[in-house]
Amino acid sequence: MDPFEEKLRRLRNSFNTGKTKSAKFRTxxxxxxxxxxxxxxxxxxxxxxxxxxxxxxxxxxxxxILCQNEVDLALKNLQTWMKDESVSTNLLTKLSSAFIRKEPFGLVLIVAPWNYPLNLMIVPLVGAIAAGNCVVLKPSEISKNTEKALAELLPRYLDQDRWDSPELGLGKVSRLQGLLGCGRVAIGGQSDEGERYIAPTVLVDVQETEPVMQEEIFGPILPLVTVRSLNDAIDFINRREKPLALYAYSNSCQVIKQVLARTSSGGFCGNDGFMHMTLSSLPFGGVGSSGMGRYHGKFSFDAFSNQRACLLRSPGMEKLNDLRYPPYSPRNQQLLKWALGSQSCTLL
Known part of the structure; x- marks a missing residue:
């Protein structure tokens, strides 16, 4: 048997024991x-x-601190998040209880990138644990020091954590050095691959088709593209794939509001950057090509949960279902339409 298949089999078996589902274990x-x-x-x-x-x-x-905040929030709200969520019923299901049960998916994989190697490993891990899952963790092999610290230290604290970290040997500095050839360097531009150093750099006269405008930079390089007006700026944004985050800076509140209203992105900040990521009350994630799903706080719990639709009907009430069965009649059709459209409170 393939060794990875064997590992997955053991992990799924571990989840199937139900150990990770209890509130006590999650806590x-x-x-x-x-x-x-x-x-x-x-x-x-x-x-x-x-x-x-x-x-x-x-x-x-x-x-x-952001990781610790996520842990604290999950501990404070775990019991509430785990509760069945009551929903309304119609007249046909008036004597039934309808609710959403949050179930763990089972075995989930978290792959962390190198740019926030601790945050982007631990924050989703909090949600996966809170939701009751068994988790496979893949720290970034590029951020080797953080990878080593996580691999050596974290398993001492968590129950049977599973680690995998294949060596991919990707070089981020050399990639960034290649982007410095786009446009013209106005500020910075110095680099030292041996020291893994790129100076804060501003590029001007950058063309939309150049590599620095075609991929995520994840480095201290800021390309500047000049446009004639706010409309042109918004058109420029909307011609491209939707970004993970969009930051608009202006002395005019109306400009900020227009950019917010006329564009789409995973997150948005007006006259600030990054800080939306510090709030567990806001979902963090992308849209379209920049990503799918949302996490942080309860959004992480929901991201790793199956929201199971449940309807429980008491026995001995089959006579009430006559309206649903043949022979059909115009009168029954009207009654059914009325009953399906009527909302009432759940009995759960």
């Missing part, structure tokens, strides 16, 4: 995840510095 795992973040803060800071040159302040602001 214990979330508490342990919080302890992991608290106990190993220095090691995580050092790893993020080694991979991305982040200071402790930036690591806390963009990674560690």
């Amino acid at each position: 214990e795992q979330l508490l342990s995840l919080g302890h992991f973040l608290q106990d190993n803060k220095k090691q995580l800071h050092d790893a993020l510095t080694g991979d991305l040159g982040k200071s402790a302040f930036e690591s806390d602001m963009s990674e560690v």
Whole structure:
């Protein structure tokens, strides 16, 4: 048997025992995840510095604190999130109870990218655990220090976590160096592949067809494209695939509102950038080519849950179903139309 198939079989069997579904188990795992973040803060800071040159302040602001906030929120709200959600019924189902039950999908895979290697691993992991899933984790092989810290430390805290990390050997600095040839460098442009360093760089006279405008940059390179008007700027945005995030800056509130109203993106900030990502109350995700699904806070719980539609009818009431069965008549058709269109409160 293929070794990966064997691993998957064992993991699915583990989920099928029902162990991960109990509120007690989920709570214990979330508490342990919080302890992991608290106990190993220095090691995580050092790893993020080694991979991305982040200071402790930036690591806390963009990674560690956001992960801890997700853990705390899930622990506070887990019982509420897990409850069946009552929904309304019509007259045909008036004596039944209708509700949505949140079930874990089962075995899920989380693949973290290199740019926020801790945040984008732990935040979805919180939602997957809270939803009761068994999880396979794939840290980024590019952010090697964070990968090593996660692989060595996290399994000590979580129950039977599964790790896989194939060596893909991708070089992000050389890729970014190739983008520096687009347009003309107005500010910065220095790079050192050995030090994994790219200076903050502004490119001007950039053409829409150049590589720097055709792919995600994920680096300190800012290409500038000049347009004649706000309408042209909005047209430029809308000609391209929908972005993960869109940031509009202007002294005019009307300009901000127009950009928001006339474009589409996963997230949007007016006169700010990134900060929408810090709020567990806002869903984070893309649209179209920039991604699908939403996570953060309860959105993470929902993303990893099957929302199962349930209707429970008491026995001994089959006579009430006569309206649904032949012989059909115009009168029954009118009654059925009226009954299906009538809403009332659930009995659950």
